[in-house]
Amino acid sequence: MARKTRFYYDEITCTFEEEKLTPGAIAKRISTIGLISLALAFGIFQVYLHTNGDPIAEKQKRENAQLRTALSDLNERNFELMAQVDVLHQKDKDLYRSVFGMDEINEGIYEGGIGGADDFDPNTSPGIVNNAKKNIERLAGKIRQQESSYQDIANELETNKDKLSHIPIIRPVPGKLISGFGMRMHPILRIRKTHTGIDMEARMGTPVHATGDGVVKFAGAKANGYGTHIDIDHSYGFVTKYAHLSKIAVKPGQKVKRGQLIGYSGNTGQSAGPHLHYEVIRDGRKVDPMNHVIKGVTPEEFLEMKKAAQIENKSWD
Numbered sequence: 001m002a003r004k005t006r007f008y009y010d011e012i013t014c015t016f017e018e019e020k021l022t023p024g025a026i027a028k029r030i031s032t033i034g035l036i037s038l039a040l041a042f043g044i045f046q047v048y049l050h051t052n053g054d055p056i057a058e059k060q061k062r063e064n065a066q067l068r069t070a071l072s073d074l075n076e077r078n079f080e081l082m083a084q085v086d087v088l089h090q091k092d093k094d095l096y097r098s099v100f101g102m103d104e105i106n107e108g109i110y111e112g113g114i115g116g117a118d119d120f121d122p123n124t125s126p127g128i129v130n131n132a133k134k135n136i137e138r139l140a141g142k143i144r145q146q147e148s149s150y151q152d153i154a155n156e157l158e159t160n161k162d163k164l165s166h167i168p169i170i171r172p173v174p175g176k177l178i179s180g181f182g183m184r185m186h187p188i189l190r191i192r193k194t195h196t197g198i199d200m201e202a203r204m205g206t207p208v209h210a211t212g213d214g215v216v217k218f219a220g221a222k223a224n225g226y227g228t229h230i231d232i233d234h235s236y237g238f239v240t241k242y243a244h245l246s247k248i249a250v251k252p253g254q255k256v257k258r259g260q261l262i263g264y265s266g267n268t269g270q271s272a273g274p275h276l277h278y279e280v281i282r283d284g285r286k287v288d289p290m291n292h293v294i295k296g297v298t299p300e301e302f303l304e305m306k307k308a309a310q311i312e313n314k315s316w317d
Contacts, residue, residue, distance in 0.1 A: 175201030180309025197279035226267020
């Protein structure tokens with residue numbers, strides 16, 4: 001098809017002249033059309049990105065989301081491990097070092113000695129990474145402190161083996177803790193009073209074991225609410241009490257070893273049902289037996305028992 005003839009108005013001659021395309025004009029027109037086409041294509045691409053998203057950016061978003069999830073899981077596991085280390089630290093502070101008269105670990109050093117505000121935003125990707133790194137370093141520091149502390153305690157134990165064997169450090173029965181030490185509602189008297197020990201789950205006739213070496217101080221029944229009970233003198237200022245028993249397997253003055261059978265659980269005295277009431281007396285003062293439940297208990301079990309002990313429920317005696 002023939003090209004359509006184009007005219008333009010020549011202001012000098014005041015006439016319409018036929019447009020003649022030179023190679024330069026043709027090149028200029030092609031360039032103009034190309035630029036317009038490129039601009040249109042760019043505009044269309046921007047509209048596409050706005051409506052469908054940038055594939056590269058979307059991939060980065062997905063990878064960042066996966067990284068955030070992984071770091072969140074890592075932080076959660078880190079806090080679980082830190083809680084377990086804190087349990088060991090608490091036992092160290094409340095029992096081991098206290099019993100042997102050793103100085104406590106400096107809490108500032110144990111916590112890492114980190115002070116001041118963080119110089120990163122924990123909500124940004126770099127902040128999340130730095131936060132995870134900081135928590136891991138803090139956990140590692142706590143572990144190092146406990147390793148050093150236990151080495152000190154191990155050295156102390158070498159010269160105090162007899163003392164260690166007498167200290168009450170095991171559960172008298174394997175059952176769960178059902179009421180802790182502190183203020184509780186008494187099930188028989190129906191008044192709020194100090195619960196001087198812990199109540200442990202124990203069906204009628206469950207074997208009860210001595211929690212440390214010692215001598216049976218009392219084995220029988222008294223009208224004091226404890227019913228049939230046993231008191232063991234462990235020396236070094238420690239005495240333990242096992243109450244509401246159904247049967248006694250030792251006699252006053254008898255020497256016993258840690259883990260030895262001393263009686264059977266029951267429901268005697270002021271008791272709401274079969275269980276074992278266990279007390280630890282140190283230097284004449286009743287203390288929380290939870291600080292003396294160490295051997296044979298995992299950190300997870302100890303945390304569970306500690307949590308149950310903190311619930312201010314109704315005691316069983």
